[in-house]
Amino acid sequence: MGVESFPNNDDSEATLETLHDVLDTEDVTFVDALNDEIGTLLENSSALRYDYVVGDVSDYGISGNGHAHFDLVHEGSTLHCVIYSYRLDSLGGGEGEGGELDDGTKAAVKGDLSYYAANGSVSVIVEDVVEIGEGAYQQIYQQNRRILEEDGLLDEETKRPLPAFPRRVGIVTSVDSDARKDAVTSIHGRYPGVDIVVQHTSVQGDDAMLSMMQAISELDDDARVDVIVLTRGGGSEKDLRVFNETPLCRVIHNTETPIVVGVGHENDRTLADEVADRRVMTPTHAGEIVPKKVRLEEQLTNASARLETAYGRTAQSRLEAVEGELNGAYEQRVSGELTRLSTDLDRAFEALAAEHLTTLDNRLDHALETLEQRKRHEQEQAVATTEYEQSRRRQRIAIAVLLLLVLGLLGYILL
Secondary structure (H helix, E strand, O other), rough: OOOOOOOOOOOOOOHHHHHHOOOOOOOOOOHHHHHHHHHHHHHHHHHOOOOOOEEEEEEEEOHHHHHHEEEEEEEEEEEEEEEOOHOOOOOOOOOHHHHHOOEEEEEEEEEEEEEEOOOOEEEEEEEEEEEEEOOHHHHHHHHHHHHHHHHHOOOOOOOOOOOOOEEEEEEEOOOOHHHHHHHHHHHHHOOOEEEEEEEEEOOOOHHHHHHHHHHHHHHOOOOOHHHHEEEEEEOOOOOOHHHHOOHHHHHHOOOOOOEEEEOOOOOOOHHHHHHOOOOOOHHHHHHOOOOOOOHHHHHHHHHHHHHHHHHHHHHHHHHHHHHHEEEEEHHHHHHHHHHHHHHHHHHHHHHHHHHHHHHHHHHHHHHHHHHHHHHHHHHHHHHHHHHHHHHHHHHHHHHHHHHHHHHHHHEEEEE
């Protein structure tokens, strides 16, 4: 099919008259005109007037101008609803303050259809809301939660600790999404050196659950991946329902690799969050799974300084202790040596004195023996001398007697 272009006039687009000629028909209109006609038909059609429209409340919130916005969901179809601020306090159907409605509540909404021509959307301008019980999906959610709880998938004891310093992070999300950009930016903003592997998956639609389960399994099979992050950005409550499905939750629970889930906005909570080892509030908070490199460097610097100081103190204390021990040992050794030397000297002195005394005693004995021998010799000499003198005396006496006798004899002879 060919496409033709038309030159613009200076003031506006091509006029209908020009288009009639070019398209060879007068049944031509612009988008704004068609939307105005659709709006008039919708708002004035008696066939579309009902006292109440029933569905499950989803994505309830208050806008900056004070109006409440939410979707009414049933069997996969969605109808947007608006409660103007001046009606909020007067509504009797809501249980919360100012008629606030909880997501998942089944409600009957009364109001007029409004067609917003600027973007071709239909809304109900709500006049009254009646809560009529728990919504169909809320019942499914509670049933799924009970099943997971009974099977132990929500027990805190099953949560695994995340690695303190992951080297490779696997991210399960759509590669073209803002969630991927936010998660990667936040992780690298804290620690630029972390390796990131992005496993593409659908995050909404009929194939989302199987796609995410397969992506998680592929990363879990990669031994180099230290932690897995399953994430997607904000969306309607209906868009996030896939994260409440029990098969996906079981895959998350059964991974060998620790897994983190960050889905939607801060207030969005899913069963996948509760089953995961850790929940982060948004894709931007995925960076919390890695440490801040700057802080680690500061801690390392501080620890190094403390270690150096502690080392200096310990070394000084140890040196002083060793010095004290050496001084004590030296004093003890010297004292021991002095005691030993004193004992040895005493013993040597005693031995020497004993030996000397023995020698002196021996010498004294010898001297006494010599003296006694001398005395005996002198006594013997004295006896011998006495006997000799006595012998000489007797000899002289004998000689004298003999002379006398001789002289006497001579005299006699001479006579």
